[in-house]
Amino acid sequence: MVMKIDIKTKLPGPKVRSIFKDGFKKHLGVVGVYYPFIYGGNGSGCYVEDIDGNTFLDMSSQVAVLPLGYNHPRLCKVTEKYAGKSPVKGAGQDFYVIEHLELAEELVSITPERLDAVFFSNSGAESIENAIKIAYKFKECAKIGISCEGAFHGRTLGALSLTNSKSVHKDGFPEIPVKRIPFCIKEEYLRSNIRAVERIFKQETSPKNIAYLIVEVVQGEGGYNIENKEYLKYLREKTLEYNIPLIIDEVQTGLGRTGKWWSYEHYDIEPDILTMAKALQVGATVANREYFPKENGVLSNTWGGGDMIDLAIGKEIIRTIKEDNLIENAKNMGKYALKRLKEIEETYNIVKNARGLGLMLAIDFDATETLGELVQRNYKKGMLTLPCGDKTLRMLPPLIVSEEEINIAMQILEDNIKQIESNL
DSSP states (O other), X not given: OOOOOBOOSSSSOHHHHXXXXXXXXXHOSOOXXXXXXXXXXXXXXXXXXXXXSOEEEESSHHHHTOTTOBSOHHHHHHHHHTTTOSOOBOOTTTSXXXXXXXXXXXXXXXXXXXXXXXXXESSHHHHHHHHHHHHHHHTTTOOEEEEETTOOOOSSHHHHHHOOSOHHHHXXXXXXXXXXXXXXXXXXXXXXXXXXXXHIIIIIOOGGGEEEEEEOSBOTTTTOOBOOHHHHHHHHHHHHHTTOOEEEEOTTTTTTTTSSSSGGGGGTOOOSEEEEOGGGSSEEEEEOGGGSOSSTTOSOOOGGGGBHHHHHHHHXXXXXXXXXXXXXXXXXXXXXXXXXXXXXXXXXXXXXXXXXXXXXXXXXXXXXXXXXXXXXXXXXTXXXXXXXXXXXXXXXXXXXXXHHHHHHHHHHHHHHHHHHHHHO
């Protein structure tokens, strides 16, 4: 099916507007969206249709959940296999299904050889919870974690303690013990950031008390900030020196999003524990088998880890990325999209700091209000985009995106930026 942007109604459309007003806001505990959109079931590639029949270009991949876009034929074939069958969800990993093994085998084929064991869960936050549990058990005398300023690792209480993105996430909730280190973006901050880390190890606590250090290579909700390469290599050296497990959070960056299977591969390092979700369709925590607790019942065993369809789709996504060479496409299309973003940056005063790694792309705006207006204008023009951080627009299209679709997206983006700037 060949699709293109086609807005047939005033946005939001009448069905969407009615359901939000009389349904979601009435019956759901929290309704927080940047724009009213309800998926209608139809879509193809990077295009998606709402329940009013309006077709949008999705440059968000539903926050990296859809690496193959909408209704990819290989994934539709997987779901057809389970049609008419029940149940399609087992009791996590208390009752195994063959799909557990099939996805695990596929997953460890794209991780470092020493990361040879997997534990599945429901979500990214749960993959983080299990990662820190693994680290605590591995280094039982240590009770303190380290995470980065600006980090986002989830909103369950353990993961939330590691999060440092927005105060609204954390206000009023208890936390486990965590030290905070800088997230180094620029070379000019490298020495001072390293000194801050050294201060923790030499003055604030003994490295023996540190159970783990967790980091995102590209901060997601924190603003699509890209870690300085020398700084991350320094953190890896220190964690090895002090026998501190290094956890890398690949929930938003993993499975080819950055032009490699894993974002840390750009930095010539390997983690001790790896977390992922989103594009994988289930949460997963991967480490060497020796890291995992020997006792049953220690890790968070969830129903989502027993969803047969999600497990099967995750396996097929990995195979499709391999066979269709989509990591190379992410790399090439990411370079092209970043070039276009930098051209926009050079032309308009209200934008700055265009950046990206593969198909994780971002550009900053002069004010939060400007960003909010832009996201709404993009929506009205038929393009789905999302903010992150305080003033950042992120763009993360499916890995199948074409140069033509990037050109369409950049034209809409530039037209809207031009209009906003002319109104100032």
